[in-house]
Amino acid sequence: MYEVTSVKEVKVCLLGESGVGKSSIVLRFVSDTFKQGLEMTIGASFMTKTLVVDQQTVKFQIWDTAGQERYRALAPMYYRGASAAIIVYDVTKRDTFDAVKGWVRELANYGPKDIIIALAGNKSDLEDLREVTKKEAAQYAEQIQAIFIETSAKNDSGIKELFTRIISRLPADFSGKPKDGHQNAKKLHEKEEKKGKCC
């Protein structure tokens, strides 16, 4: 019972134009389901998910932001303090890929230092309608040193890999906290203080 595994707690936010499938990616990742025509996100949705990779437990705190223009100015709240940002575009809509550059610029200027950027080309199942080639996106990602992957929330393709690749990019010393099932209140408190000091 006293087995100690290290737990990483990771805040991730999803950014990108309206309708590219941010919420669908999260829904697939968190509860392995897919729904056509999800309702529009208001502000942002919050979900959590725990992944265990190579004996390593990672708790994702996922902020799925709304793509609509009216919520654009709120984005800083969600990438503030985030370890990773997933910028999503729709491979069948050229303009959603062009918009990625705006997000990359914003993160570079105002985002947390060392934020991991992942580029996700969603709706890869719609090969016939493709407007953005895999090659072009991969080149761009390499240029900005981002993770790149094409995903299909509908077919469950690339979603888990997207998150595991984020895990592999986390620095080795990243706030890995000892997990103890009998952790008492005092320890919790101390942890908070430590957190305060390093930030």
Add this chain to the structure above:
Amino acid sequence: MAADVHQQIMPLERKFSLQDSPRSPTVLPWDRFSNWLHCACVVTFDLELGQAMELVYPGHVKLTEREKINICYLSFPDSNSGCMGDTKFHFRIRQCPGRKNHILAHDDFNRECPASLQIDNAYYYGYVYFRQTKDKSIRRGYFQKSLVLVSKLPFIPLLEHMVEIMAPEYFDNGEPSLEAACHDIDQWPEPTPGETLNLPLMGSVVQVRIPSRSDKVIGAVQTKTHTVPQIPVNHVLQSIHETDLFSAFQPVLQHLQLMWELVLTGEPVVVMASSPTLCANAVQALVSIIWPLKYCSDYRPYFTIHDSEFKEYTTKTQAPPAVILGVTNPFFAKTLQHWPNIVRIGETSGDASPRAVLKLKKSSSLKTLDSKPGVYTRYKPYLSKDKTILKRLSKGIQLKRPVEVQSAMLRRFLLELTQSFMIPLERYMASLMPLQRNISPHKGPPVLKPFNVEEFLKTLDHSGPQLTSGLKGDWIGLYRKFFKCPNFDGWYHFRQKEVNQKLQALHLEALCKEDLVNWVRDKQEVEIVDLVLRLKDKMISAQNNDIPVSMDIVKKLKCHLHSIISSLPEDLQSVLKTHL
């Protein structure tokens, strides 16, 4: 091990995700929101209208005209106190009567929470974040606006934390940010006593623990949550209801016990301060000075001349009402001159030097708000002062001890004082309980013996406050004064209700254990019908949660009832069954 972790997290995901598990059909949009907030309001300054309501969110929420006017006036600093920049405070208003917006989660909360945290349906709190900055583009030359969170919940630190996150975002980004925040709140779990909750709000997660009636009172200051956080938490609130007592009282610390007596015995008190923040904090500190005892009269952390209760509370034609008011407008120094107890809080200056001992002054000598900090009263304390706590606190000031620690010391001292006062009462109350052997299934449930003041006072000789408190003085006089005030009534009725429920439950259990079918065999029909009707009543009470018994007992009772009814003649059976 890994699998365990996974399972632990599941209920949480379900609670927080919208799409993942569709809401149960009984949970509608905004239902969860209204467990926490009634609405958010934006109050602005209009050159022609003065303070005006610019926005109520969500739009379908209803406020009466009177409530709107009260919110508008209470959301701005009252006097021109030059509150430049951002100001945070809270107020409390009466809800206009006759409106039905009863919230089930609040009933559940009230059943399990500490008595002094119970939601009072007749009142709203307003948690205000006011911003005033120079702005040449506006005709008045100033930007002046408030975001107000209107809620029934007395969770001051939590709601202040929320408005502190939401307001600056709103002032920068407008309505979409309010939408986003309210949408987050609409995903929150219910405020269930005893639970540790993770509450996502605008990109961060705040962790709180909702206090429960079964929490230990002594030692609660140190007790923190035992639940391991299940998700990354950005902010842990140490308490959702405890405010910083030390800072609030610092200018009048010398009169700590005097203030404790004033609040305990329900004396009218007015707090005068130079800013809404100072007076709201002081009033809130006064109300909680007798924790865990509930302060049962009205209190207004911030009260203005525009308040709809202004006339009622300031009239000179009758004695001042037993309420606590917080005011900042110098006008009140004159209007409330006749009040017997005035607490004057000065600006808390940064310097930590202990203030000179302040003499009690005649309230009539108080003319303006510029008078020195102090307590102006003719009230003579019943108990002698505990100098040790004052010395320890002033030592703390010299040592620059953190205010949290000072507050905790103060809280501890007050808690012990209140407990010393209450323990004899609790003990006497317990002696009024009927004996277990008097609970008979064949009689009605026994009732609590009546409270007899003189009998109680006799118990003080051998088991009075002297057992737990070293303070000398006229304890009996203090008790007599206490018995005349609403705090005693409130406490007594709460205990009475609790005990009667317990007795009802015990009686019900006794009924269940009894072989009733056998008992009715040789009884008259009238007696049996009487029993059936009584059992039915009990079952209804139990099902409505008025009697704390398990569903198992209710089921057994139902069984008994059916067997008894089936033993009756058929015509009677059908009559009784239709009423079941």
